[in-house]
Amino acid sequence: MGASTLVAVRHVSKQFANGTIAVRDVNLDLARGEFVSLLGPSGCGKSTLLRMIAGLGEPSVGTIDWATLGHDSRGRQARELGFVFQDPTLMPWATALDNVILPLKLCGTNKGEAQARGAEMLALVGLKGFEKSYPRELSGGMKMRVSIARALVTHPKILLMDEPFAALDEITRHKLNDDLLRLWEANRFTAVFVTHSVFESVYLSQRIVVMAARPGRVMADLRVEATYPRDDLFRTSADYAHWCRIASEKLKEAISA
Ligand SMILES: Nc1ncnc2c1ncn2[C@@H]1O[C@H](COP(=O)(O)OP(=O)(O)OP(=O)(O)O)[C@@H](O)[C@H]1O
Numbered sequence: 433m434g435a436s437t438l439v440a441v442r443h444v445s446k447q448f449a450n451g452t453i454a455v456r457d458v459n460l461d462l463a464r465g466e467f468v469s470l471l472g473p474s475g476c477g478k479s480t481l482l483r484m485i486a487g488l489g490e491p492s493v494g495t496i497d498w499a500t501l502g503h504d505s506r507g508r509q510a511r512e513l514g515f516v517f518q519d520p521t522l523m524p525w526a527t528a529l530d531n532v533i534l535p536l537k538l539c540g541t542n543k544g545e546a547q548a549r550g551a552e553m554l555a556l557v558g559l560k561g562f563e564k565s566y567p568r569e570l571s572g573g574m575k576m577r578v579s580i581a582r583a584l585v586t587h588p589k590i591l592l593m594d595e596p597f598a599a600l601d602e603i604t605r606h607k608l609n610d611d612l613l614r615l616w617e618a619n620r621f622t623a624v625f626v627t628h629s630v631f632e633s634v635y636l637s638q639r640i641v642v643m644a645a646r647p648g649r650v651m652a653d654l655r656v657e658a659t660y661p662r663d664d665l666f667r668t669s670a671d672y673a674h675w676c677r678i679a680s681e682k683l684k685e686a687i688s689a
Pocket residue numbers: 448449450452453454472473474475476477478479480481628648
């Protein structure tokens with residue numbers, strides 16, 4: 433494993449009990465601090481791969497190795513990751529703050545410290561003043577912000593996101609893309625972002641891994657050679673259009689493969 437590698441996916445295949453081969457022979461190195469998107473058509477195994485990286489499912493074949501594994505308060509190996517699902521998956525009976533501090537409570541952090549860190553995280557995702565709000569009182573975008581705050585409150589080395597903004601309107605989605613980039617630039621966790629959208633993947637990423645379906649596999653590994661910070665100016669630039677065209681062509685090849 434190279435010095436910069438955080439997670440090494442080696443010859444990973446996943447076959448479900450019903451015989452579906454969701455991914456076949458995937459090899460992927462995720463470097464520390466990089467922003468990678470997994471882009472591909474429906475059913476190409478993006479979620480399956482992301483879930484295996486998170487330890488939410490075991491490969492049938494192959495290995496997923498971590499450069500460093502810390503330990504939790506019970507001495508178990510911890511992957512130091514945050515996961516954001518497409519649905520915010522908040523506890524409806526708990527306030528925004530209580531939702532955010534759940535991972536801290538689970539690893540035994542004392543209440544005062546957990547609340548202070550949770551409030552700080554809520555402020556960083558733009559929800560200062562909403563600590564005591566319940567999920568039903570928040571918009572879709574705000575709920576997703578709470579979900580991101582919960583994923584980042586433990587300062588994970590890697591943030592795994594499974595189409596987190598797919599259900600949001602375009603304006604909210606753009607705003608959350610910007611805020612996610614701001615958080616990533618300030619904290620430099622490794623970000624792995626699953627999306628169907630060429631535009632979103634180019635806007636966010638340093639690298640786009642394009643996947644094809646049946647069976648799910650990696651078709652292209654593309655470097656987006658555009659600088660950060662990325663903003664509205666970038667969104668309307670020739671550079672952005674150039675990279676969108678390239679990613680789009682790779683995706684078209686993957687779909688027809
Ligand atoms: N638990 C499961 N049991 C059986 N088959 C599954 C299971 N989970 C996923 N699959 C199948 O594995 C393949 C890959 O699914 P996966 O959800 O990983 O793809 P995806 O690229 O994330 O799709 P989407 O973009 O639609 O979410 C699909 O054919 C899917 O039907």
